[in-house]
Amino acid sequence: xxxxxxxxxxxxxxxxxxxxxxxxxxxxxxxxxxxxxxxxxxxxxxxxxxxxxxxxxxxxxxxxxxxxxxxxxxxxxxxxxxxxxxxxxxxxxxxxxxxxxxxxxxxxxxxxxxxxxxxxxxxxxxxxxxxxxxxxxxxxxxxxxxxxxxxxxxxxxxxxxxxxxxxxxxxxxxxxxxxxxxxxxxxxxxxxxxxxxxxxxxxxxxxxxxxxxxxxxxxxxxxxxxxxxxxxxxxxxxxxxxxxxxxxxxxxxxxxxxxxxxxxxxxxxxxxxxxxxxxxxxxxxxxxxxxxxxxxxxxxxxxxxxxxxxxxxxxxxxxxxxxxxxxxxxxxxxxxxxxxxxxxxxxxxxxxxxxxxxxxxxxxxxxxxxxxxxxxxxxxxxxxxxxxxxxxxxxxxxxxxxxxxxxxxxxxxxxxxxx
Amino acid sequence: xxxxxxxxxxxxxxxxxxxxxxxxxxxxxxxxxxxxxxxxxxxxxxxxxxxxxxxxxxxxxxxxxxxxxxxxxxxxxxxxxxxxxxxxxxxxxxxxxxxxxxxxxxxxxxxxxxxxxxxxxxxxxxxxxxxxxxxxxxxxxxxxxxxxxxxxxxxxxxxxxxxxxxxxxxxxxxxxxxxxxxxxxxxxxxxxxxxxxxxxxxxxxxxxxxxxxxxxxxxxxxxxxxxxxxxxxxxxxxxxxxxxxxxxxxxxxxxxxxxxxxxxxxxxxxxxxxxxxxxxxxxxxxxxxxxxxxxxxxxxxxxxxxxxxxxxxxxxxxxxxxxxxxxxxxxxxxxxxxxxxxxxxxxxxxxxxxxxxxxxxxxxxxxxxxxxxxxxxxxxxxxxxxxxxxxxxxxxxxxxxxxxxxxxxxxxxxxxxxx
Numbered sequence: 024x025x026x027x028x029x030x031x032x033x034x035x036x037x038x039x040x041x042x043x044x045x046x047x048x049x050x051x052x053x054x055x056x057x058x059x060x061x062x063x064x065x066x067x068x069x070x071x072x073x074x075x076x077x078x079x080x081x082x083x084x085x086x087x088x089x090x091x092x093x094x095x096x097x098x099x100x101x102x103x104x105x106x107x108x109x110x111x112x113x114x115x116x117x118x119x120x121x122x123x124x125x126x127x128x129x130x131x132x133x134x135x136x137x138x139x140x141x142x143x144x145x146x147x148x149x150x151x152x153x154x155x156x157x158x159x160x161x162x163x164x165x166x167x168x169x170x171x172x173x174x175x176x177x178x179x180x181x182x183x184x185x186x187x188x189x190x191x192x193x194x195x196x197x198x199x200x201x202x203x204x205x206x207x208x209x210x211x212x213x214x215x216x217x218x219x220x221x222x223x224x225x226x227x228x229x230x231x232x233x234x235x236x237x238x239x240x241x242x243x244x245x246x247x248x249x250x251x252x253x254x255x256x257x258x259x260x261x262x263x264x265x266x267x268x269x270x271x272x273x274x275x276x277x278x279x280x281x282x283x284x285x286x287x288x289x290x291x292x293x294x295x296x297x298x299x300x301x302x303x304x305x306x307x308x309x310x311x312x313x314x315x316x317x318x319x320x321x322x323x324x325x326x327x328x329x330x331x332x333x334x335x336x337x338x339x340x341x342x343x344x345x346x347x348x349x350x351x352x353x354x355x356x357x358x359x360x361x362x363x364x365x366x367x368x369x370x371x372x373x374x375x376x377x378x379x380x381x382x383x384x385x386x387x388x389x390x391x392x393x394x395x396x397x398x399x400x401x402x403x404x405x406x407x408x409x410x411x412x413x414x415x416x417x418x419x420x421x422x423x424x425x426x427x428x429x430x431x432x433x434x435x436x437x438x439x440x441x442x
Numbered sequence: 443x444x445x446x447x448x449x450x451x452x453x454x455x456x457x458x459x460x461x462x463x464x465x466x467x468x469x470x471x472x473x474x475x476x477x478x479x480x481x482x483x484x485x486x487x488x489x490x491x492x493x494x495x496x497x498x499x500x501x502x503x504x505x506x507x508x509x510x511x512x513x514x515x516x517x518x519x520x521x522x523x524x525x526x527x528x529x530x531x532x533x534x535x536x537x538x539x540x541x542x543x544x545x546x547x548x549x550x551x552x553x554x555x556x557x558x559x560x561x562x563x564x565x566x567x568x569x570x571x572x573x574x575x576x577x578x579x580x581x582x583x584x585x586x587x588x589x590x591x592x593x594x595x596x597x598x599x600x601x602x603x604x605x606x607x608x609x610x611x612x613x614x615x616x617x618x619x620x621x622x623x624x625x626x627x628x629x630x631x632x633x634x635x636x637x638x639x640x641x642x643x644x645x646x647x648x649x650x651x652x653x654x655x656x657x658x659x660x661x662x663x664x665x666x667x668x669x670x671x672x673x674x675x676x677x678x679x680x681x682x683x684x685x686x687x688x689x690x691x692x693x694x695x696x697x698x699x700x701x702x703x704x705x706x707x708x709x710x711x712x713x714x715x716x717x718x719x720x721x722x723x724x725x726x727x728x729x730x731x732x733x734x735x736x737x738x739x740x741x742x743x744x745x746x747x748x749x750x751x752x753x754x755x756x757x758x759x760x761x762x763x764x765x766x767x768x769x770x771x772x773x774x775x776x777x778x779x780x781x782x783x784x785x786x787x788x789x790x791x792x793x794x795x796x797x798x799x800x801x802x803x804x805x806x807x808x809x810x811x812x813x814x815x816x817x818x819x820x821x822x823x824x825x826x827x828x829x830x831x832x833x834x835x836x837x838x839x840x841x842x843x844x845x846x847x848x849x850x851x852x853x854x855x856x857x858x859x860x861x
Contacts, residue, residue, distance in 0.1 A: 043778055047802050120801060126823055132812060134822050137800065141834050220658075224834050239639075243659060245835050266857040273859035359462055368853075381556065381852055382539060383466050393551060393855030402860070403553050403851065404545055415560050415643050416664050417836040420851045432822065432839045433800055434787075436812030438685040440692035441821070 027207055031215035034203045035170060035222035038143045041200030042168040046140055050117040052195055057113050057160055060191035061106040064156070067187055068102050074183035075152065082176050095150045095176055105156045108407065112160045115406045118424050119166040122433060133435040138428045140166030142224035145216045146409075147172045147238060149230035152180035158229075159188050159202045161409045165427040168201050170223065172216060174230075175208035182206070217242040227422075229410055232337075247422065250413045251337040252282030252365040254395040257354040257380070258298055259371035260291040266392055267294075267370040268301050273394040274368065276309050280339045282411060283366050283398040287334060287344040289354045295347045296322055311341045318347035334361040351376050355383050362386060365413055366398040366420075387413060387420035446626055450634035453622045454589060454641035457562045460619030461587040465559055469536040471614055476532050476579055479610035480525040483575070486606055487521050493602035494571065501595050514569045514595055524575045527826065531579045534825040537843050538585040541852060552854040557847045559585035561643035564635045565828075566591045566657060568649035571599035577648075578607050578621045580828045584846040587620050589642065591635060593649075594627035601625070636661040646841075648829055651756075666841065669832045670756040671701030671784040673814040676773040676799070677717055678790035679710040685811055686713075686789040687720050692813040693787065695728050699758050701830060702785050702817040706753060706763040708773045714766045715741055730760045737766035753780040770795050774802050781805060784832055785817040785839075806832060806839035 045053075064071065075097040082092055118138050125135030144167045146158045155171055162169035173181040185204035192201055205212050216223060217238065226246045228238040235248050256274050258267045274285035290298060299322050306313060313319075314329040323345075333344040334357070348354045351369075358367050368390035369380040377391045388398045398420065400408025405423030412418050418426040464472075483490065494516040501511055537557050544554030563586045565577040574590055581588035592600040604623035611620055624631050635642060636657065645665045647657040654667050675693050677686045693704035709717060718741050725732060732738075733748040742764075752763040753776070767773045770788075777786050787809035788799040796810045807817045817839065819827025824842030831837050837845040 043775075043802070043804070046804065047798075128821070128823060132816065132821075137808075139804070142804070240662060245664065245833070247835070263857070269857060269859050277860050356462075379466075383462070385462070385465065385558070385561070386850065388851040388853060389556075390853040391855060392857050393853050394859045396860040397551065397853060397855075397858065398851070402547070402551075404547060414664070415848055416666070417848075419848055429834055429836075429838055431805065432807040432817070434807060434809040434812050434816060436810060436816075438682070438688060438811050439816065440688050440813045441696050441815040 027209060027211045028215045030207065031205060031212050032219060032222065034205060035143060035216070035219055037200035038168040038170050038203055039222050041198040042140065042142050044198050045163070045168055045201050046119070046166050048166070048197060052197065053117065053164055054113045056163065056191050056195040056197060057109045059194060060156075060160070060188060061109040063187040063191055064102060064106050064109075064184070067183070068099065071102060071180065071183045072097060072099075074179035077179045078177055087176065091150055091176065095152070095180075097152055097180060101153060105153055108157060109160050112164050112407055115164065115424060117164065118428050130439055131437065132439055135433050136430040137433045138425070139431050141427060141429055142167060143222060144169045144427065145172065145223045145226040145244065146170070147213055147216065147226060147228045147230070147234070149174040149234060150176045152177045152184060154229055155181050155184045155204070157407065158409060161407060161424060161427060163201060165424045167427055170203050170205060170216065172205040172213060173208070178208055213238070214241070217244060220244045227410060247410070247412050247417060247426070248414055249282065249410045251363045252284070252411075252413075253286050253335065253337050253361065253363040254283055254365055255287050255289055255358050255362055255367045256285050256395060257289040257348075257358070257367070257369045258291060258294055259351060259369055259373060259376050260293050261373035261376055262291070262294060262298070262370040263372050264298060264301070267298055268305070270368065270370055270392065270394050271302055272305050274396055275306070275311060275343050276341075277394070277396050279341050281396070283395050284339070285343070285395050286336065286338055287346065287361070289346050289348050289357060291351075291354070292318070292347050292349055295319070299323055299345070306343065309341070311343055314342065314344050316346040319345045337363070351379060355380065359385050363413055364415070365411070366390065366395045368393055368395050387411070446628060446630045447634045449626065450624060450631050451638060451641065453624060454562060454635070454638055456619035457587040457589050457622055458641050460617040461559065461561050463617050464582070464587055464620050465538070465585050467585070467616060471616065472536070472583055473532045475582065475610050475614040475616060476528045478613060479575075479579070479607060480528040482606040482610055483521060483525050483528075483603070486602070487518065490521060490599065490602045491516060491518075493598035496598045497596055506595065510569055510595065514571070514599075516571055516599060520572060524572055527576060528579050531583050531826055534583065534843060536583065537847050549858055550856065551858055554852050555849040556852045557844070558850050560846060560848055561586060562641060563588045563846065564591065564642045564645040564663065565589070566632055566635065566645060566647045566649070566653070568593040568653060569595045571596045571603060573648055574600050574603045574623070576826065577828060580826060580843060580846060582620060584843045586846055589622050589624060589635065591624040591631060592627070597627055632657070633660070636663060639663045646829060666829070666831050666836060666845070667833055668701065668830045670782045671703070672705050672754065672756050672780065672782040673702055673784055674706050674708055674777050674781055674786045675704050675814060676708040676767075676777070676786070676788045677710060677713055678770060678788055678792060678795050679712050680792035680795055681710070681713060681717070681789040682791055683717060683720070686717055687724070689787065689789050689811065689813050690721055691724050693815055694725070694730060694762050695760075696813070696815050698760050700815070702814050703758070704762070704814050705755065705757055706765065706780070708765050708767050708776060710770075710773070711737070711766050711768055714738070718742055718764070725762065728760070730762055733761065733763050735765040738764045756782070770798060774799065778804050782832055783834070784830070785809065785814045787812055787814050806830070
């Protein structure tokens with residue numbers, strides 16, 4: 024292979040060119056491409072599974088861990104899921120070209136906004152081959168060209184899928200450059216993407232925290248990123264007991280490895296003695312380890328003391344930090360200081376406390392009387408998500424099609440000049 | 443002074459703390475602060491002018507150029523303008539807390555969005571002391587804490603203004619950390635800001651292209667930036683002659699040094715022979731130098747030939763590149779390749795050509811039959827702007843109060859848990 028830097032930049036140049044074609048593609052053309060891809064994936068299921076078997080064999084030979092093998096493995100069911108996901112994206116409204124917020128100015132100009140694609144999106148991901156399909160489809164539907172840089176473990180699976188994407192594009196009159204898979208899985212190809220702000224408009228990393236942190240720190244291109252999810256449930260003084268127990272139990276135990284899982288439970292001091300024992304019993308049955316603050320330890324026996332690091336830890340495991348707080352203000356100060364600005368929920372019957380919490384907690388999702396586990400694109404009605412942003416600019420929380428677009432200004436005149 | 447890195451981080455830590463107070467401040471409290479500041483500036487006009495005189499003296503002694511001295515210089519009129527600007531910002535609606543887009547989900551959750559401040563905004567600027575007031579006021583009104591790092595030339599002027607800002611904040615019960623002026627004007631203090639993504643949420647550079655380019659390339663913090671304005675007017679085959687002449691003349695000559703000034707004129711080949719001589723005559727009278735493509739040179743005599751660099755140059759001067767194009771597509775390809783995605787306008791009576799141009803030109807502002815000179819916050823009805831973004835994520839074009847905010851998700855439940 025030629026010089027890697029040069030290869031990545033040639034690919035990105037083709038993507039930029041393809042973007043201008045894609046930005047003007049009709050919704051029908053984009054949908055037809057996605058539907059054909061769904062069919063091609065079904066028709067070529069065996070080729071994809073064979074390529075995936077090769078990847079799994081290599082990964083096992085390298086001694087990669089079981090969790091990674093699990094993320095890498097495709098089955099007939101996961102492949103059917105890819106096609107189903109494509110059909111769901113087809114069903115979503117096309118955001119590109121939507122016009123809004125027009126105002127008539129005193130000089131007769133009509134000034135408003137039009138929703139437009141961002142341009143070229145670089146997706147850097149690890150071992151999940153289904154990201155290849157999801158990311159390509161969301162970018163295509165939102166009018167963006169994309170450059171996919173998957174992990175080396177999934178190389179053969181990704182190549183098999185990319186071949187079908189190219190076929191679907193070309194058969195629908197769209198340029199192959201609209202979706203490119205980088206066929207080099209060295210660190211250098213990632214570096215070349217991160218250093219090309221002239222060609223790539225935004226990078227979206229999808230993977231573990233260390234990957235995302237490295238990309239954010241090295242990128243010269245804007246990054247929409249998802250770092251950790253240290254989510255809280257705060258049981259307010261005015262909480263309904265049953266809702267508090269149900270929500271705190273669900274937010275921790277419905278799944279342990281997801282970013283919207285509660286990692287720290289905060290309880291108002293006036294309710295701790297009543298509610299913590301009820302919850303502790305349920306957590307104990309479920310095998311959740313509790314780590315409590317000093318006041319929690321006076322209420323619950325036989326649990327570990329929390330260390331200062333516990334308040335800043337995303338366990339992704341059946342472990343929960345528990346803290347008794349003096350007040351709503353105390354709870355919010357804890358969340359804003361120790362949380363990751365991902366998702367936080369208050370359980371309360373107090374209108375005023377709910378309003379204060381919603382306004383003052385600086386997180387991508389703030390909730391009242393609901394489990395933090397609802398924070399995802401599907402539950403929010405976005406239909407599909409390319410990730411969950413923990414950034415504060417551009418887009419917060421679940422990122423759907425709109426998050427892959429921006430708005431430009433449209434000025435409609437009839438000959439106006441400025442004096 | 444203590445270690446600069448440490449000093450900047452302490453300031454940013456105080457700003458982050460102040461942000462949480464500010465995010466919950468009422469509109470009335472923020473407006474009262476801005477109105478008091480307007481009064482204080484009027485009352486202390488002489489102190490500001492004396493500090494400014496000292497800055498001017500130092501700048502002259504250092505032999506700084508006339509353009510810089512002009513940007514640095516304050517007068518009674520410019521100081522009155524600061525207070526007037528503050529009162530205009532008071533009159534704007536407060537975006538913070540606005541809720542929108544609520545949808546009822548099948549499980550009974552009400553899910554929508556709330557507009558919220560970004561957090562701590564770092565403003566890095568050069569010699570204009572009025573930026574100190576404008577930036578502080580826009581950040582305050584939008585609920586953001588800000589850290590101002592002005593240029594060394596304006597140090598005394600900025601200190602005099604910052605003292606009044608602190609007084610206005612404290613007298614209205616807001617923390618002094620809500621607006622901090624970095625009292626160190628070395629490169630190192632800029633570096634410390636750029637390397638603090640944990641404390642500063644976004645950096646907005648205001649100044650020349652070299653400052654902005656350096657900041658963008660070094661920043662670990664997201665940047666909302668304004669690079670160059672290589673704006674185009676395209677005179678379409680279906681243009682009205684009078685509108686074409688008026689707009690192309692105005693877009694170049696109403697001011698030369700602004701980013702929304704036209705730098706390249708594109709003319710459809712079928713209209714060039716008719717329209718270019720009319721325009722050339724007007725430009726000649728005004729002293730604008732023309733640089734033409736080969737076809738332009740066959741129509742206009744005595745003008746220079748354009749070199750390839752001319753198509754990529756922001757002159758900010760009475761110079762204009764002129765190119766005859768084959769078609770609308772040719773014009774759009776030129777704009778998307780050579781423009782800076784700032785502001786571009788088509789002159790046409792064709793509905794279809796207008797629609798295609800609006801959709802396919804990838805610029806922050808796209809216009810039909812209007813001078814590019816309208817691209818600014820005041821003309822767009824934003825009331826005031828902190829800059830004009832040439833970025834593609836978060837905000838494009840003139841950045842007003844909304845551009846300094848983001849939207850978080852609000853989820854209103856009544857006990858829902860996820861199955």
